Amino acid sequence: MIYELYYWPGIQGRGEFVRLALEEAGAEYIEMALVPEEQGGGVPAMIQFLEGSEVARPPFAPPFLKAGRKLIGQTANILLFLGPRLGLAPRDAAGRLWTHQLQLTLADFVVEIHDTHHPIGGGLYYEQQKAEAKRRSRDFLAHRLPKFLGYFEGVIARNPDSVKRLAGKRLTYADLSMAQVIAGLRYAFPGAARNALRACPRLRALHDEVFARARIKRYVASGRRLAFNNDGIFRRYPELDAA
């Protein structure tokens, strides 16, 4: 199976959570945004799936994955589908549901991280909502960031099957996504992330282990992993960070 991943070009964004799972598993996939338009790729092909009236099950937004004739949207849903196929989910049904639950909580976290720089509307520029962004970021860094990180740190601490994983014994897609969120937080809020992560040794170790894995290292070194930048979810606006 060669998967086709549809996502905006130029940013890691939510597509990166899917990419990390595909990369860790050594799965074959095509980044459709990089395929020339005349070969059925690029943004126009993506828009066609979102808006084409012949699409019976249109995604609301990217990322979405084409797996044979299946078209699957919503990041967490894509990972729910891919997890067992890529060997990145627990084998039992209860463990899979729990892993998905963690992924959904990560998705909530990601929305709140994104909204620190876009508290008023995604269609407006940051500069048009900078005052509100400062206020929301202050609240996020004081209350939400430690709450979310403390929660996930506690999840690893309570995992009866592993001292370093969120769910079960084996690496799951939720571990990969968690590591990506930590990397993103360190990019966006270097000061606040350092402070908040002091209390989270298990999360720091999880991040380091994920980015030291052979296939993830190869992916990062390949140049295919885009750098964080100020068009994505995690943006570095120094005025939003805490000292």
Added chain:
Amino acid sequence: MIYELYYWPGIQGRGEFVRLALEEAGAEYIEMALVPEEQGGGVPAMIQFLEGSEVARPPFAPPFLKAGRKLIGQTANILLFLGPRLGLAPRDAAGRLWTHQLQLTLADFVVEIHDTHHPIGGGLYYEQQKAEAKRRSRDFLAHRLPKFLGYFEGVIARNPDSVKRLAGKRLTYADLSMAQVIAGLRYAFPGAARNALRACPRLRALHDEVFARARIKRYVASGRRLAFNNDGIFRRYPELDAA
């Protein structure tokens, strides 16, 4: 199986999406917030699951469901679990994934609806973020509300198996949640919802059909369904509505 539903007392909130599924299926469940503390209910019992160090798989937030020894959090995940058990999900795996995808998109919609009155932080009062709420609501009503409603209207229009359902031939939990969102929008934004729903005859019909179903009618008439109020997701602040 008698399910135990844990959610904040006094509001419909996200718990209501789970309740509507349980009610429509005629499932037995206990609203744990209404059980006296000395019988293991109330808010303290709920907090115990969120914070107790003996809980191996703690939810991040309510609602969560206890089903035998399983403890399941995240609204969409609870419905993913309940759907097949309650006969409220398609029978095929692809149909279930699609229904879940729709539920996740509804969850995204609900976050945006909530954040119209809390754009800065959930820990602050509305009155502390009223100016920002006005700005966010204006953007939401102009851009996001019609985009989400248009999407779901289109999903029904494209459903090859039914002219009135979001997914497949039979009623699913996503149909119930969609109807609840429409009811909530009409409460919160009576002017803007009326305008936006003019272009959505299928969603209006879906809402009416769901709330005309025998078990849902009985639930609404029972007094157990709480009224919408200004502590929940959908709040009526006339200054946020459009004419």
